Amino acid sequence: MFDSRHIRTFHEVVTSGSYSAAARALGYTQPAITQQMKALERAVGTPLFTRVGRQMRLTEAGRSLARHCEVILDSLTAAQAQMQAYTRLRAGTVRVCAFPSASATLLPEALAGLSAVHPDIRVELIEDEPPGSLHRLTRGECDITLAFTYPGLHEDVPDEVTEVALLEDQLTVLLPTGHALARRRAVKLADLAQERWIAGCLRCRANLLHACAELGFVPDIAFATDDFLVVQSLVAEGLGVALMPALVLPFLAPGRVTGRALQPAARRQVSAYAFRDHLRIPATALVLAELKRAADRRVGC
Incomplete structure (x- = not known):
């Protein structure tokens, strides 16, 4: 298993041409660069550099790894940006299952508010009536379910599923x-x-x-x-x-x-249901918040 820090350092050594130049560029000491390259060679299982006089040259394995470096680092950069987008509430896909009258009213209002502030959050919709829609949630086919109950009816859902009351x-x-x-x-x-x-x-x-x-x-x-x-x-x-x-x-x-x-x-009571753990996912929490705002606007009318 490669350490991404070692890959970045290796790429800088190859680009700059020496340990000392890489150390200056990265703000490390030269011994630190040497230790990282030794650790990378142990992980690879073969030398990556050879010395010819006072110059360092890449071995065949080193040249092969160098060809992959930019792709690896570009992928890491893209992955980091995507994770930051999730944590900063800018992106994500949320699957919503709703009954027809909610998907024609509450959901479009909520998504309009959501897209105005967080356009990179994608919401996918499927339609189903309860209790089928709740079964889809527990089977993992959606992240949020909109359902309704009548007086005297209690939804049979697992303890880890939470209900967010929207409106009567x-x-x-x-x-x-x-x-x-x-x-x-x-x-x-x-x-x-x-x-x-x-x-x-x-x-x-x-x-x-x-x-x-x-x-x-x-x-x-x-x-x-x-x-x-x-x-x-x-x-x-x-x-x-x-x-x-x-x-x-x-x-x-x-x-x-x-x-x-x-x-x-x-x-009838209209509510949203989601797994409690999923409420910590920013995109899911945002969709639920917009659904609540859309419901509150209707109650206030």
Whole structure:
């Protein structure tokens, strides 16, 4: 194993032509240069220099190592610069897994803020709903997972995974604009007992079934999709009603669908999850901080 300091010193000796010149250039004593070259020769296992009169010449092994020196030192310099970039919060790749409504709202806002200050941080996105998104985190497929839970639901994650609460996302009833209940400021779930429903992901569907069961009815679920555009189109055509998160309300098609608050209010908790050890990685910590800022701005609106 070569010592990088010895390689740098060897390169200076070859470039300057003598131990004494290398010592002056590097600020070492000549005996220190001699000791470093002896140590390098021991590591190589063969002499690198030979003396011809008062001059030093490279052996064949020395000439071979000299040819590699610049490549080795350039690689070391590049590696050092990259490590400094990581530690100075300028670079890195962070893999984020998010559910669709978060990847359409929170994530773009967070990344816009991040790229303005740290343009060299690269964020890669994959989409998945919980609990699948959390499984991706524990399998090492992503560094940060955005997920949501409903009241009474606790995420089953390892102790080494930490939760960063982002916001409470209020649920909204999505109705066709001409629906009779669309004239109200808020809608009771019980008033929708006779409606056909469009359900979302498995977790959202389970929450809908549970909430309706507490009111004594089973919703007539005609469609199931986690694509908001599909939900919106089905509702606009009068094919059903749906419960949607407030996160997506800015994307409602004006004049075709209407969002009304649910009475009493119902919310889901949106959080980010990451391994506790990963919070010490600067790029990961920066992405989490920007996600929190984006969430705080929404809460403050």
